[in-house]
Amino acid sequence: RRMRLCGDQRTFFWWMSGTRYAQVENRLTPMFDIEICSIMRVRDTGPDAFELSQLEMVFNRPVGGGPLLERWTNPMTGEELTPVYRPVGPVKVPYDLDGSRPPAELPGARIEMTRPPKRIVINGDDVFLRDDSQAEVIQNAGVGRPYRVNDFAEYHASRRAVENRREAFVPTTVSFTAVTGWQRWWKMADRPGGSVARAMGRKVARWDEVPAFTRDAVAKLYPTIAADPTKALDLPPFRFER
Secondary structure, eight states: OTTTSOSSSOEEEEEEEEEEEEEETTEEEEEEEEEEEEEEEEEEEETTEEEEEEEEEEEEEOTTOOSOOSSEEOTTTOOEEOOOOOOEEEEEEEEETTEEOOOSEETTEEEEEEOOOOEEEEETTEEEEEEEEEEEEEEGGGOSSOEEEEEEEEEEEEHHHHHOTTOSOOOEEEEEEEEEOOOGGGOOTTOSOEEEEEEEEEEESSGGGSOHHHHHHHHHHOHHHHHOGGGGGGSOOOOOOO
């Protein structure tokens, strides 16, 4: 909990920066860079249980950096498109001694999820935690094909920090890979293949520690969230669309 989340009930943030690729017959074509921000809060619900509230936002920019993408040319089709930006959540995920129980539904969709066993590697002062998930998001009313998501996350922290239980907030970094289907706004139709995203980042305790690009993008697209990120988890959930 203290590596991935937090030992107390403050609001905290994860940021990640990376690149999304189109994958066709094992050839990867860069599509755009991605900047990811998650707002999180944990509430204790019992002596061995808690509930995670989470809101995730993803922003696109040109490969190699640059401003927020407002128009994008799909390198696979040549079509000029308008990126779709919409937060995922807020969602509430209960945890107990058996692990998490992800929500069965989001507004507009239902979720079927499995979680492979976690793996922990400890060497000297390094602690590595692998925490993966695989999900299928099915739009209500059968709109479109299921959207399959495979998230592979590897967290790293100091063993001394992890073992110091007086510290609720353990500084942690992450290396993240997602293997998914095509998102609808890319207009890939029935083209075979899918997408691979790779990113890296850090958990931070303050909003001003989130990279400036991401904070500016939140202010531009979601001014209500930017005005007070600590209250974003109390907003009604956004409709899920991929």
